[in-house]
Structures are given as C-alpha cells and as structure tokens.
Amino acid sequence: MTTMNLSPGQLDLLFQALGDPTRRAILERLARGPASVSELAAPFDMALPSLMGHVRRLEESGLVTSTKDGRIRTVQLVTGAFTPVRSWLDEQRAIWEGRLDRLDDYVTRLMKDREDGS
Amino acid sequence: MTTMNLSPGQLDLLFQALGDPTRRAILERLARGPASVSELAAPFDMALPSLMGHVRRLEESGLVTSTKDGRIRTVQLVTGAFTPVRSWLDEQRAIWEGRLDRLDDYVTRLMKDREDGS
DNA sequence: CAGATAGTTAGGAGATGACCTAACTAATAT
DNA sequence: ATATTAGTTAGGTCATCTCCTAACTATCTG
Structure with missing residues (x-):
C-alpha cells in the first residue's frame, strides 16, 4: 500500500540518464520550456551527433519526448517523469x-x- | 545566489551510484541498519569482489561509510547523503x-x- | 534550382562499468 | 598451530558510454 512498484529497469534508466552533467543541463534548459535540438546544442562545445545521443537517451528513459515538424525536432520535458x-x-x-x-x-x-x- | 552549488561531479557520482539495481538494493538494506560486507552480499548471486566494488562505489559517492573492526567491515548509510x-x-x-x-x-x-x- | 540549415546515420577510438576466477592477507575459532 | 572466515588484490573478459568525423537526407530560403 505504501508504493506502486514499477518495472525494475525503469529506475535504472532514470538514474543513469540523470547521472550525466550534459543531460542534466539539457533538462534544466527544458524545464524553462521546449527547445529544438540546435537550441539545446548551442551552449555545449560538442558535436551534434553526440548531443543527439544524449537527447535519445533522455527520451529512452522517458524524461523527454520529441516531435519533428518540418526539419525541426522539438524536445519537451515529460510531466511527472x-x-x-x-x-x-x-x-x-x-x-x-x-x-x-x-x-x-x-x-x-x-x-x-x-x-x-x- | 539562489543555490548552494556543490562540486560539479558530486551529483554525477550520486546519480550514477543510484543507477544500478544492486547498489540500490544495498542501500535499501542499509536503510534498515548497518551491515557487514558478507551480510550485504548474502542476498545476491554475485562473487564477493564484485559486490565489494559496488560498496566501494557507494562509498566514493558519499552515500555510505564503512569501518573495519577486526576482520569485519561494517557499512553504514551516510545521514543526509x-x-x-x-x-x-x-x-x-x-x-x-x-x-x-x-x-x-x-x-x-x-x-x-x-x-x-x- | 542552388545553397544553406536541421537533423540523421555509420562507424570507430578510448574510457569506464560490471562481472568473473585465482590467489592472497588478516583475524578468529578449534 | 591449523583451519575457517572475512575481506582484499590482481587481472582479465565483454558490454556499454561518450565522444568524434565523414557523409548522408530532408527541408527551407533566395
């Protein structure tokens, strides 16, 4: 009654996603509102594919969703994640x-x- | 100003330490009280050195301390970690x-x- | 259409992580 | 004193993580 237990791997994914400073910085940015991949990449001295990898990992952990509109992918924080x-x-x-x-x-x-x- | 910032890598260490099911299980055990390394190892089908590695990682992240008394190392949760x-x-x-x-x-x-x- | 922009795919280098076995030290029990 | 117990050290395997460059597709803009 105290807890609803979720799949064991979910917490792993979440904590591991949070265990990287770049990904936490991305989340901090997204807490202020949705952003495109390039906007997210701007503050970092990092090649785009590397940053994309972080976004993918955030998405796999369920912390973030993204939708593509035209050539722009907009990334958004998932409520309650x-x-x-x-x-x-x-x-x-x-x-x-x-x-x-x-x-x-x-x-x-x-x-x-x-x-x-x- | 708004926040007291701790060393940058500290959050990394903490989240990464928490991102492993074995380590979380160890912490859950320790929340009920201190335990020796062997006691911690008992529930796991894992070689001792592997488990010791997890304990070391927990200690490096600051979540846990340990003291050795005789041949027994007692591991303890760190308050407020x-x-x-x-x-x-x-x-x-x-x-x-x-x-x-x-x-x-x-x-x-x-x-x-x-x-x-x- | 040509060129710039936004993102993606492919592949690879190098570090770290999670596990193992074997062999060891140190403390305690018989 | 010897055997057992508790933990440690050393070293190796295999997978994953984080980053890169190069080359590609798809979408706008002029």
Missing part, C-alpha cells in the same frame, strides 16, 4: 525514519526501565 | 512550475529542514 525517482527517495527516507522511530522507542523504553530499576 | 539529489529534483520542479521568484525562499526553507537520511 521524475515521480519514480522521488518515490524511491521518499521510500528510502520512510524506511530510514522508521528505523529511527524504532530506535527512539527503544531508547525511550530503555530510559523508562532505568527509572523503574533505580 | 541524498540531500543533493533531492535538492536538484526540487529545483527542477521549482523551475518547471515557474516559481523562480520564490526559489530563494524555497531553498532557505529546505536548508532549515531537519537533515535526515533519505
């Missing part, structure tokens, strides 16, 4: 905090025992 | 939601939040 990442992080925190809570209980109980015992 | 990841995601969302004007306040609030282990 980060959700699985956020969910995983939240889950980890929940587990961690659950552990802390249990530890807290333990310490509380321990201190109560001491009061009783002394 | 996920924070840069969360911050990046939150920033993206803030930009995407067109809240650039309030980003400063947002980050201030975020840093004031309790540091937890998520």
